[in-house]
Amino acid sequence: xxxxxxxxxxxxxxxxxxxxxxxxxxxxxxxxxxxxxxxxxxxxxxxxxxxxxxxxxxxxxxxxxxxxxxxxxxxxxxxxxxxxxxxxxxxxxxxxxxxxxxxxxxxxxxxxxxxxxxxxxxxxxxxxxxxxxxxxxxxxxxxxxxxxxxxxxxxxxxxxxxxxxxxxxxxxxxxxxxxxxxxxxxxxxxxxxxxxxxxxxxxxxxxxxxxxxxxxxxxxxxxxxxxxxxxxxxxxxxxxxxxxxxxxxxxxxxxxxxxxxxxxxxxxxxxxxxxxxxxxxxxxxxxxxxxxxxxxxxxxxxxxxxxxxxxxxxxxxxxxxxxxxxxxxxxxxxxxxxxxxxxxxxxxxxxxxxxxxxxxxxxxxxxxxxxxxxxxxxxxxxxxxxxxxxxxxxxxxx
Numbered sequence: 484x485x486x487x488x489x490x491x492x493x494x495x496x497x498x499x500x501x502x503x504x505x506x507x508x509x510x511x512x513x514x515x516x517x518x519x520x521x522x523x524x525x526x527x528x529x530x531x532x533x534x535x536x537x538x539x540x541x542x543x544x545x546x547x548x549x550x551x552x553x554x555x556x557x558x559x560x561x562x563x564x565x566x567x568x569x570x571x572x573x574x575x576x577x578x579x580x581x582x583x584x585x586x587x588x589x590x591x592x593x594x595x596x597x598x599x600x601x602x603x604x605x606x607x608x609x610x611x612x613x614x615x616x617x618x619x620x621x622x623x624x625x626x627x628x629x630x631x632x633x634x635x636x637x638x639x640x641x642x643x644x645x646x647x648x649x650x651x652x653x654x655x656x657x658x659x660x661x662x663x664x665x666x667x668x669x670x671x672x673x674x675x676x677x678x679x680x681x682x683x684x685x686x687x688x689x690x691x692x693x694x695x696x697x698x699x700x701x702x703x704x705x706x707x708x709x710x711x712x713x714x715x716x717x718x719x720x721x722x723x724x725x726x727x728x729x730x731x732x733x734x735x736x737x738x739x740x741x742x743x744x745x746x747x748x749x750x751x752x753x754x755x756x757x758x759x760x761x762x763x764x765x766x767x768x769x770x771x772x773x774x775x776x777x778x779x780x781x782x783x784x785x786x787x788x789x790x791x792x793x794x795x796x797x798x799x800x801x802x803x804x805x806x807x808x809x810x811x812x813x814x815x816x817x818x819x820x821x822x823x824x825x826x827x828x829x830x831x832x833x834x835x836x837x838x839x840x841x842x843x844x845x846x847x848x849x850x851x852x853x854x855x856x857x858x859x860x861x862x863x864x865x866x867x868x869x870x871x872x873x874x875x876x877x878x879x880x881x
Contacts, residue, residue, distance in 0.1 A: 644691030722778035730792035749811030841865030842878030
C-alpha cells in the first residue's frame, strides 16, 4: 500500500510585537475620548443617519446622589447619561479634572442630593376661605381654640351670623375635634350640621352664615407663603396697617352690619401735620420712621374688631364699631394726645409729631348710608381741623 503523504506543518504564528514599558498607565482625559466606542465591524452610516453621542465614558462620582448604597452599584460605563454638577454636594473630590467631568451632566430618574436633615413636622392650621378675613391663616397651637366674634375668642371672626362663642377646636393628641358651642346659627362641616366632629385634612367648617374655614396641615414653608400672600394683598408693607383696598371692602361691610344690627359706627380720619417738612428735614427714611411709629402706636390701642388702614401718603382711617359721635371724638382725642407724646427717635435725635383728626358717624349720613358719604364727612372735618390750627379733633359734638 502506498504511503500517505504527511500533511505540511502549520505555518508559524508571528511573534507579538514588543511593547515599550512605560510604567503604570496614565488616567485618560474624558474630553479626549470619542463620543461612541469604536465597534469591531462598524455599520455603514448613511447621510440621513443622525449621529447620536454616547456619554457612557463620563464617570459618576461616588456619593453624588446621596449616601452610598450597601450593594455594589453598576459601573458608570453602563449608563448613557450625565451627572449634573449643581446636584452634587460640594467637595466630593479634590481632583480638579474629575470635578470638571461632572459639569453639564444629569442622571434621569436618580434622586437629587439632599442634605442630611429630618423633615419638618407639619402643623395644623385654619385658613379663612370665605368671609371678611378671607386668606388669613391661624395655627392651632393651643389645646383649645375658641372661634367667635367676642373679645375673648382665640380666633376673632367678626361677621354676621357668628355668635360670641360660636365653636371651638379641641386638640387630643394628634387629633383635632370641632365642637359647636350652642351657637345661634350652628356650625357646619362639609355642609352637614355638627355638634362634634373629628377634623380631617381639607375639612371645611362653616361658622354662622358667611364665614368658612378650611382645616389643613402645613409645614413652615407652606404656612409662610400663605401668610405672605395674605399680607401682600391686604396690608401696607411699610406700616402694617390695612391698605386702601381692604379698607374700602371693610367700610361697605361695616356700614351694612351697623344698619342691620342698628348699632353705632364711627369713622376717624387723621393725617400727620407738616409731614412734607419732616421729609425735607430728615429725609424720606425719617418720614418712614414716623409713619411706622404712629401705626405701631395705633395698633397697640385699638380693639380687634376695629379696622385701621393707611389710605394715603400720611393719611390714615380708623373704623370704630359700637362708638357714637361723642365717644368717637373722645377716642380720637386720646389718639391725638398719644401721637403728640411719641417724639420718634431718629439718628440720635427725636422727631416731634402732631396730627389732625376728623370724626363722622353713620347716624349722620342720609339713608341708605353709603361709604363715600361717610368718608366725605370725616374728610371735611379733618380739613377743618387743619385749617383751624392743626393738632386738634373736629367731630359732630364739637
